[in-house]
Amino acid sequence: HWQSFLALVNMIMFCTGIPGHYPVNETTSSLTLTFWYTLQDDIMSFEAEKQAVYLQVYRPVYFQLVDVLLHKAQFPTDEEYASWSSDEKDNLYDKLGRLLTNTEQTTTWQHTEALLYGFQSIAETIDVNYSDVIPGLIGLIPRININNIQLADTVMFTIGALAEWLADHPVMLSSVLPLVLQALGNPDLSVSSVSTLKKICRECKYDLPPYATNIVAVSQEVLIKQIHKTSQCMWLMQALGFLLSALPVEEILRNLHSLITPYIQQLEKLSEETPNPSNKLAIIHILGLLSNLFTTLDITKQEEESGENAPPIKSAPPQTGPNPVVVVLQQVFALIQTVLSKWLNDSQVVEAVCAIFEKSVKTLLHDFAPMVSQLSEMLGQMYSTIPQASALDLTRQMVHIFASETNHFPPIKALFELVTSVTLTIFQQGPRDHPDIVDSFMQLQAQALKRKPDLFLSESLDVKAVFHCGLLSLKFPEAPTVKSTCFFFTELIPHCADIPPVGQVVQEDGKLLLLAVLEAIGGQSSRSLMDQFAEVLFCLNKHCFALLTVWLKEALRSPGFPSSRVSDDQKDTFSQQVLRERVNKRRVKDIVKEFTLVCRGLHGTEYAADY
Template identity: 30%
Template sequence: MLCPSVEAVSQFYSNSDHKHHVHTWLTKARVAKEAWAFVWELLEPQKSEQVQFFAASCLYQKITSHSHEVSASDYEVLKKKLLEKFVAFSEGPKMVFTRLSVALASAILQTLPEMWPQSIANLIETFNPTNFPNVSERNLCKALLEILTVIPIEFFSVSFIQYRRGVIKNTLNTGLKDVIALLQRLISASPTDVQLEVLTCMNSWVEFGIPLNESEQLIIQTFDLLHKPELYESSADVLCVVFSHPDSHRFPYTIQKLSPHILELQPVLKTLIEERKLEECAPICQLVMAIAETHSKLILNSFISSDETQQQNSLNLIYMVMTCTGLPGYFPVDETSSQLTFNFWYSIQDELVDVGVNVNSHLMPIFHEIYSKLTEILLRKVQYPPESEYRLWSSDQKEQFRCYRHDIGDTMMYSFTILQDFLLPYLWTVLNTSVQNGEQWQVFEGIFFLYTAIAERVELTEKTYLPALLNFLPQVPITHPILIATTLGMIGSYAEWLNWNPNILQSVIPMLLRALQNTEVVTPASLALKDITRETHDHIHPFADQILTACWTMLEKNLKSKDAVRMMAIAGHVLSTLNFTDIMQYLDKLLAPQMWALSQLAKEEPNSTVQDAIVQKLEMLSWLISTITSERGETEEVVQENHHQNSSQSNPNPVLVIMQRVAPILQDLMIKWTTNAVVIQSVCELFRKTLRALMDDFAPLANDSFQMFTQMYHAYPHSAILGIAKHAILMFHRDETLQTSVKELLGVLTVKSLTVLHNDFREHTDIVEGLMNLWAQIIKKSRLLVSTQGDFDLESLFQSAVLGLALPETFTIKASAYFLQEFLIMGNEVPWVKELIQKYGGDMIIQVLKAIEGGSSRTALDQFADLLLCINKHQIDELTKFVSNLNKTCLPLAMQTMEQREQFCRHILREKSNRRKVREFVKEYYMQCHGLIGTEYGNQWAQSI
């Protein structure tokens, strides 16, 4: 008999050297049939607590996973023993008692409804004190509440097949009235410790789903417990679950009947606020938000109804929410509840927008007043605390405050829908009053923060308050760094508006350029200037010299990397408004220092400091190239004139000039950095943006660039090089003067990649992905380039793509499947390609089947389905031949049968155009192969797809 000794269990819970072996042995003992017998011996009172806990855990496992081993006749004996042990341990030890409670709960659920149909009523009757004369009435009551608490929890924890779950839930529902009656009886006339157990039990059944209309009296009794200090938080938690439960929407009348009980807490909340007991406000605020947020639609509908009492109750509830929003002090140091209210303010305005126009016009005055008061509160809550306090905050508190302000900004943005005609005049009035009163910087910062929050909602045609604001800024005492940063951010947020109101630029641009000189606010100043120069392209020309001079001056300073990059972007936006001659004059000033610095860095010995400096310079050039374009600054007449000129007389693209200057330095740079992945990525990004800017004008750089890509890839194969090479090859594959260079580059990339993959395929999934994407595009868009047999090793490419289907990364599988689909299509037109498919097509189909049957993640199933559809559409002979020889493939079966595999293949053969059906077949077959058919998880997954 496999019976664990007391010594073995004790040894497992100690630091024994044999712990692993003991664990293995005990694990086997747990699943043995003998466990049904020896657990009772180990639960004897004289055994140690560890041994008793092991026995209780073992019993739970047997009941949950091996209940089929117990016959119906023996189950009554098991139930009786389990109840006796459960009650016996009600006085402790606690961890054994808890484990026995889940075992008993599991036993009840396993036997419903056949063996124990009236389990809840039977339990309540069984725990009558007369049945257990040796157990105190209080302990017996707590034991009953414990098991009643655990049953719903265990219901959601244990996996049942779908129909069983529904049957069990319906059976438990029949016992709800007994549970409610018991809880109602105990909640009023019991000691505090028992009342706490009642609340815990109630919480569990509310989660399970107690109908509100049947538990109305119990909920009212729970409200009464709020006034008991020891039960204040627990009762509030239970009520929060009651009102926020998804099923509570089914009982609107009950919600309306119960809401006055929440309103009765308003004086309590007011007193706590006055006494500055803000932590004690939290339970009430949570309760208020549970009903308000969950039932925002019901609240709004009450204003539409003719019931004045309900209207007033809803209005009072909204103002309770506003009280919670406006708690005194600063979040998150003084209070932590105001953030709970933001979702409600969004939900109620969203509901207001959804109602009809006629109803909206009736409700708008009511909610206009509400949101007007909310704005006043949020303007206070968004403000920074005094510096003496803020300095003492932890970094975590400061981060929470930053996120909190962001939520306020979102709330104000949504509120603008209701407050359109109020908000701008209100902010303008407060700003003027604050200047006159000499307010602290925090007030101005809060005002400008709210201006920023609503920027995207303000009409571009607004001509009154925004011009007044931006022209008024010089009169505001903007001296504190945080205030300066917020002001600059506000200006940048109205960049699109400035494009429609360019006359204001003469007030804004000088302010931004002055701010650039302040080292503390370079970042927000440059961010704002970048947004404005991008959006106001047609109006920025008069300020070009000032801005470009400022950029040139700032770039001579020791700026942070991102600030320096941003300066180049600003310069690019402004340069694009100038004619070619002026562009080149400014470019000389801007580029000369950067070119010299990059050339010096190319001579340095590689280290992390030099690497970071090189990457910064390359990123600066990339942003300059991506923001400057030729001829944008010239007049329409000049553009038309240049269009008719001979191409040899036209001005070159400024980007081409930049790259011609940079190219020699890049060649020098890659001598020492050709194996550095970070630098390679930056160089490739520079070329990517250059290609995008120049398009066909890149041709003069093509040969040298192709040679550089070749050298880089030879030295260090990197997927970024494959990416940029793909763009370059596709752009110039039709250029007869470059075809030789294109084929050479493609050949080198292919040979080197295949060599790398041959040595260590699974460690270079990025190369597989890049190579397959490259070749898929080549075959699709430049088939003539590769149609000659022998120019490229397409046989090895095909085999690599098949291997790529077995890799774990979804994107690599997608790229491999993409290549194979294009290759299959090509096989229809090129005979020697068809021969390759006939040679290796079986391997491809086997790999697809392996992947679906167990070798790949379900996230890639659509890729395999699309590939099967392509095979069936373009190479049906190969698929038919494979299916006819399916029994000879020696492909091992997983959890499916050969008949299921054959049926799946027949389904695929029948579908030649319906992608949706093929994907469904693949997913269904995947579930068969993984044993998911009929399981709860499988059903959930099937519904999700």
């Protein structure tokens, strides 16, 4: 029946290539794509002999399919495109952006663009390192007569898709890099040119030192001319961070100096002005550029990548002296403090300042050490004046990396105690208006318990007050805050035995925690949070079994608690099931989910099953 089958396949082929532009005046061609995928999968799943037979029959069909798809993927002629309504154009870009057809058979820019688009799609989905056509393609790209924005865009994206291949064939960089740098100056190619440069700088950074001066100069020029929108400026800074990471320290510093100086001068001017909305945007923009640059400027990766497995050519010079990012941060620290002092009331500016240090700490890790003391002091002052969540998040990063280091423990301990005591005051005044602060505070306390439980041994830390803040936070309506608070309790409870103040507060007030957890399970909290509450219950069972046995009995004795819908027998069953599970956390989660449905009157309903 081969002939009949092939006739059927050819009919489907006709449907794939049906005349018209998808989805402007035909919407059926895409329906056939699943068929081609499925047929291909079926053929490839056969054993070798059978596969060979089918491939012989179907290989010509798939060659023809490539032709048909390339034809479909072409833009229309300029005249035809101009005649489309704006709705048709939107429809086109929304649905399948580029799958259009062109009836002329000559090699137009549309034909070239469709071929490049095909290569780009392949490069993004499979490893092209072993492909013998890519060198030819890279060689052809500079010869393309780029006279059209759509074609230029696709050329950029195609080069970007081949960035990993270029890292393995760096000799070809010289033929495509000039195209990318040229495109950077065209606002219409903003997204494609900047994202391509970023990919090249990330993948090929050890081959880029000969081009670094040129890349930095062109980038500086387009940044000064403000050709790109904010998000592309941030990507461009990330690209430069990758690029500089591979240079020797003195060159990094030289480039950083020329790159950053105009912004620092601008920031100095802005810091002297009276705060207003337009200079606020400019300040946030500059701080954003710096933090994006520091996000990717990572010289520590050099040592890792120039280890035993890295090819010798790509090894980086050994580093001595302070990290370049630290050098720059120390130079601008006083200026950033000045900016902060004027904008402490503005959470967005404070966030932008914290982001610079947070990104730097995350990237530099222990190399950030020289800044710990002055940053801890600044954070303490900031938070004491006007508490904001971003300052707590940065404190958490600092605790995470430096709390375990003896010589950095004193400033970190002082900062941790200060922000804790300031936050306790917020709780006394009423924390409801600050769910973000409460959320970040709970995450900070959990991180401290995880990284350096000794912080809870301090006489200056009111562990009982922190525990009671946790009880209040469990009742917040915001899910992220409740999750962070449950995380805090699951980190706190295991320290009952080894940290006396924790043991004491759990002994005295642990029953209040159990009551809060049971209220939540009884219907006070969203069902989506039941896993988190189950973890707290499991923790209590594992570390305070004797106490939990008594507390559960007392708590569940109250009529109508935690819900009027549960009988005494159901409460007893729940209590026994929980106390039995001291190893299997998954089982406790199932028990809690079952019990919360009963408490809410949803047990056995379709609504419960759908959830």
